[in-house]
Amino acid sequence: MTKVLGEKLAGGVRQAKEKQTQKNKPDTKIESKPDLRPPIPEKELPLPVLPSKRVWPD
Amino acid sequence: MLAQVFSVANQKGGTGKTTLSMNLAAGLSRRGRTLIIDADPQGSAGQWAGLSTDERPFPVSVISIASNLAREVSRMRQDYQYLVIDCPPTLETGVAQSAMAVSDKIFIPILPSPVDLWASVRLADAIEQIKIFNTQLQAYMLVNQLEPRNAMSRSMNQALAEFDIPALQSCIRRRAVYRNSALEGGSVYCMGKRGEPAVQEIESLIEEILKA
Numbered sequence: 609m610t611k612v613l614g615e616k617l618a619g620g621v622r623q624a625k626e627k628q629t630q631k632n633k634p635d636t637k638i639e640s641k642p643d644l645r646p647p648i649p650e651k652e653l654p655l656p657v658l659p660s661k662r663v664w665p666d
Numbered sequence: 667m668l669a670q671v672f673s674v675a676n677q678k679g680g681t682g683k684t685t686l687s688m689n690l691a692a693g694l695s696r697r698g699r700t701l702i703i704d705a706d707p708q709g710s711a712g713q714w715a716g717l718s719t720d721e722r723p724f725p726v727s728v729i730s731i732a733s734n735l736a737r738e739v740s741r742m743r744q745d746y747q748y749l750v751i752d753c754p755p756t757l758e759t760g761v762a763q764s765a766m767a768v769s770d771k772i773f774i775p776i777l778p779s780p781v782d783l784w785a786s787v788r789l790a791d792a793i794e795q796i797k798i799f800n801t802q803l804q805a806y807m808l809v810n811q812l813e814p815r816n817a818m819s820r821s822m823n824q825a826l827a828e829f830d831i832p833a834l835q836s837c838i839r840r841r842a843v844y845r846n847s848a849l850e851g852g853s854v855y856c857m858g859k860r861g862e863p864a865v866q867e868i869e870s871l872i873e874e875i876l877k878a
Contacts, residue, residue, distance in 0.1 A: 613817050614824030620780050621828040624787040632791065660738045663704065663712030664728035 669701075669746040671739060672875070673769040675762050677792075678785040679755035681775045682810040684710040685844050687752035690773075691726045692853030693868045697876075698747025703739065704730040705761050706754040717851030724851055726750075735764040757792055766796045769803060771875060774831070775810035775838070778819040783826075790831055804878060808871070809837035834878075836871040839863075 674687045687702060688711060694700045704711035715724035731738050735751075742749060751769065753762040766772050774789060776782050786807070793805045807826055813819045826833040838844075843864050847854050854864035 609817055610820045611824070614821035617780055617783055617818075617821055617825035618828050621783050621787065621825050624784040625828070628787050628791050659734045660703075660729050660731045662727065662729045663709065664702075664715035664724060664726075666716065 667747070669743045669749045670771070671743065671749045671751065671769045673751040673753055673762075673765040673772040674775065675751075675753035675765065675772055675789065676774050676776065676786065677755060677757045677762065677789055678782055681755075681777055681782060682838070682844075683755070683775055684714065684752050685848065686773065686775050686808070686810065686838065687711060687750050688714055688724075688726075689844070689847070689853045689855075689864075689868050690872065691748070691750040692724075692855050693865075693872045694748040694750065695726045696855075697872070699745070700726050700748040700750065701742060701746045702726050702728045703735075703742075703749060703751045703765075704728055705735060705751050705765055708754070711752045714848055715851060717849070719851070722850075722852060722856055724853070725855075735761060736768045739765075739768045757788065763792060763796060766793060766803060767800050769800070771878065772803065772805045773834075773875070774805065774807045776807055776826075777811050778809060778813070778816065778822050780818075786829070790829055793831065805831045806875070806878065807831050807833040809833065811840040812837045813840050834871065834874055836867065836874045838867055838871070 674683045676683060691700050691702045702711050709730060712728050712730055715728045718724040739749060751765045753765050757763065772793065774786060776786055797803050807829060809822050841864050843854055843857050843861050847857050854861040854868060
């Protein structure tokens with residue numbers, strides 16, 4: 609029973625991997641046109657004062 | 667000497683990341699100066715340690731990092747022998763990826779369940795992407811909450827073989843003492859006789875990961 613269950617689990621992983629591979633493939637059917645608009649400068653957010661904080665010991 | 671950085675990650679919630687991080691860190695602290703980095707906005711690691719008493723404080727400091735994880739880890743590496751990063755249960759914020767980018771080793775706790783196995787495929791994919799930048803990164807799967815009498819648990823090895831990530835020989839059994847230690851803000855190391863089997867598991871795990 610362990611072997612049968614193991615094969616089912618392994619089969620599920622193989623299926624999930626196949627789906628992930630399909631998701632990662634670029635869609636070659638869609639032709640993308642280059643964006644010719646000028647880039648909008650992004651305002652840089654200030655760094656937080658405390659990027660890390662000791663929580664233990666308090 | 668720079669710290670070894672270990673990340674405990676799985677984008678699926680409830681896989682035991684914090685429990686593993688806390689007990690792993692408690693065991694590592696017996697070998698060298700250790701710090702836990704709580705990168706989960708839920709703050710579970712900090713909450714856990716905060717439950718401990720003055721008489722029996724949690725033996726490892728915990729810091730939470732809100733941003734610039736990579737920079738903070740680089741800064742702290744010089745002061746410790748081991749850093750354990752408790753990652754959030756998501757890949758969407760990029761925090762887990764930042765942790766993996768600065769880690770030496772990543773441990774992926776995985777429950778013996780079909781849904782957990784399937785969900786881990788996505789994380790395995792993310793790790794492959796990170797390895798392009800962090801070529802030294804070593805990733806390992808770790809079976810967590812194993813129930814030896816349960817057929818599903820016994821069948822895990824066959825499924826784990828489908829991943830390109832090796833699985834550790836050590837595994838963590840489902841034991842009430844792990845949950846009980848959280849209630850007391852401690853680790854299995856401070857649970858006396860009832861904690862001994864769990865301590866042996868964690869020690870065995872640490873021996874294996876330090877040799878890997």
